[in-house]
């Protein structure tokens with residue numbers, strides 16, 4: 001059994017820490033809030049993020065980052081994309097060993113246009129990175145903690161690092177595949193949140209199932225177009241971390257991105273929606289990044305562009321949909337290439 005550290009005690013960090021603890025690993029969960037560490041250690045609950053769940057007794061929490069990192073050579077980074085650099089900067093003040101970093105965040109940084117593994121490489125020194133592995137796929141925390149069957153993919157340029165992560169997490173209800181397509185996996189995981197926001201808007205407008213199927217399918221087309229141009233393997237986008245995660249995020253009531261979109265479609269303003277969510281809605285910042293990437297790579301991404309206008313240029317969702325429908329005529333398959 002291994003020592004493993006998980007950084008970030010939100011829904012996903014806590015659910016993954018539960019998987020690891022249930023697999024018998026000595027798991028230490030770091031939260032930046034002392035009162036949350038006390039709650040987890042004394043009451044074995046995380047009321048804010050997984051209110052219905054009893055945490056295993058062998059799952060220990062700390063609010064002391066240095067102690068958390070000392071505990072282990074395997075560190076799972078499970079904070080939202082916007083917090084990654086801050087947490088890395090804190091770690092760099094004391095890190096003096098090589099660590100296998102597993103990241104599970106689904107975002108792209110606006111302006112720098114970096115994927116998470118690139119952000120980790122930039123904000124951590126090469127001396128402290130043994131390897132970076134991405135763990136991504138259709139996996140809502142709320143279902144993982146119920147032991148509902150879940151499949152996910154560990155991606156690393158170094159397949160033996162991905163296999164190590166596969167062994168750490170895999171169990172009867174949590175099945176882990178491996179791949180070396182880091183670019184495809186990171187892009188699929190981040191960009192599906194953009195389409196899920198759009199699917200939520202469509203449902204908020206009561207546009208029904210035809211419209212949602214169209215958004216999922218044409219959304220996958222534009223994700224794949226950009227992803228392949230950026231170096232991802234085309235097959236990755238029809239796998240778990242592409243189509244799989246796109247389906248779950250566009251259709252599940254657990255999805256924060258879908259729920260946020262749904263409120264926007266019903267007429268709420270973005271700030272109100274984000275206040276009400278109280279949890280990270282990665283797709284908002286990623287829409288900005290995806291729009292910038294579509295310009296930089298000269299890849300048409302009509303759904304992303306429409307959503308960008310709704311979120312950042314105050315366009316009415318209904319008008320954005322009307323404009324998507326009356327674009328110039330296209331051939332379906334040619335347009336996928």
Ligand SMILES: NC(=O)C1=CN([C@@H]2O[C@H](COP(=O)(O)OP(=O)(O)OC[C@H]3O[C@@H](n4cnc5c(N)ncnc54)[C@H](OP(=O)(O)O)[C@@H]3O)[C@@H](O)[C@H]2O)C=CC1
Nearest residue numbers: 009010011012013032078079080083105106140141279280
């Ligand atoms: N939830 C899910 O089912 C899944 C989520 N993911 C991805 O995992 C990542 C994390 O998401 P999730 O756990 O759901 O998010 P949540 O909103 O549930 O939790 C975020 C956690 O990060 C903490 N946090 C925020 N900022 C900082 C900071 N600067 N320093 C330290 N901790 C911080 C929050 O603390 P505080 O409570 O103080 O705000 C909270 O504990 C996202 O990228 C998401 O896309 C991936 C797969 C599934």
Ligand SMILES: O=C(CO)COP(=O)(O)O
Nearest residue numbers: 137138139140255256257
């Ligand atoms: O990535 C996820 C499921 O695979 C979680 O999606 P949300 O952030 O929309 O809840």
